[in-house]
Amino acid sequence: DGGITQSPKYLFRKEGQNVTLSCEQxxxxxxxxxxxQDPGQGLRLIYYSQIVNDFQKGDIAEGYSVSREKKxxxxxxxxxxxxxxxxxxLCASTGIGNTIYFxxxxxxxxx
Amino acid sequence: AQRVTxxxxxxxxxxxxxxxxxxxxxxxxxxxxxxxVQYSRQRLQLLLRHISRESIKGFxxxxxxxETSFHLKKPFAQEEDSAMYYxxxxxxxxxxxxxxxxxxxxxxxxxxx
Numbered sequence: 098d099g100g101i102t103q104s105p106k107y108l109f110r111k112e113g114q115n116v117t118l119s120c121e122q123x124x125x126x127x128x129x130x131x132x133x134q135d136p137g138q139g140l141r142l143i144y145y146s147q148i149v150n151d152f153q154k155g156d157i158a159e160g161y162s163v164s165r166e167k168k169x170x171x172x173x174x175x176x177x178x179x180x181x182x183x184x185x186x187l188c189a190s191t192g193i194g195n196t197i198y199f200x201x202x203x204x205x206x207x208x
Numbered sequence: 209a210q211r212v213t214x215x216x217x218x219x220x221x222x223x224x225x226x227x228x229x230x231x232x233x234x235x236x237x238x239x240x241x242x243x244x245v246q247y248s249r250q251r252l253q254l255l256l257r258h259i260s261r262e263s264i265k266g267f268x269x270x271x272x273x274x275e276t277s278f279h280l281k282k283p284f285a286q287e288e289d290s291a292m293y294y295x296x297x298x299x300x301x302x303x304x305x306x307x308x309x310x311x312x313x314x315x316x317x318x319x320x321x
Contacts, residue, residue, distance in 0.1 A: 128307040139313030147307050198253040
């Protein structure tokens with residue numbers, strides 16, 4: 098069953114902690130993305146990666162970090178430097194033909 | 209810089225009425241435009257892209273480079289069209305090597321019975 102899997106679906110974080118959201122795809126896609134979705138803000142690009150071992154900052158990268166050690170995986174770390182981390186996070190990937198496929202998302206709440 | 213503007217946060221129409229969701233963009237290069245849809249409790253999914261020039265679920269969208277617009281239209285709205293719609297832009301030059309995809313803030317369409 099091909100697709101994009103994000104985990105966990107729900108995550109609670111204490112202030113001052115770093116947390117990592119997982120994103121795995123078995124679609125053999127080259128490019129992967131992380132978006133943040135807030136009410137009234139739409140989707141805002143955090144980071145994206147076009148190939149393994151390379152990634153670029155999106156529009157709101159501050160307080161986040163990523164890695165792309167494997168083609169299938171693009172984890173996002175929300176660091177303690179992110180001032181307003183409570184949000185819905187979406188991972189996506191795209192390959193030939195450039196149709197972008199989205200994961201089901203992860204809800205992060207800071208308590 | 210890439211920018212996508214969807215001026216309407218909310219749009220409400222009655223079943224059978226025409227619907228138009230507006231999208232304007234700002235980009236100096238050669239853009240590719242897309243519409244994505246998110247139905248309640250479902251993943252975001254591609255609805256259509258301008259290079260395909262196709263009609264999906266009765267929706268069409270024409271890229272107007274003069275007006276920098278890519279409005280989504282449907283002549284007769286159905287209740288099942290109720291969803292959040294996002295317009296998105298990608299750099300269409302360089303053989304598709306630029307993967308940065310920028311989204312608008314979205315329009316929530318409600319089709320009333």
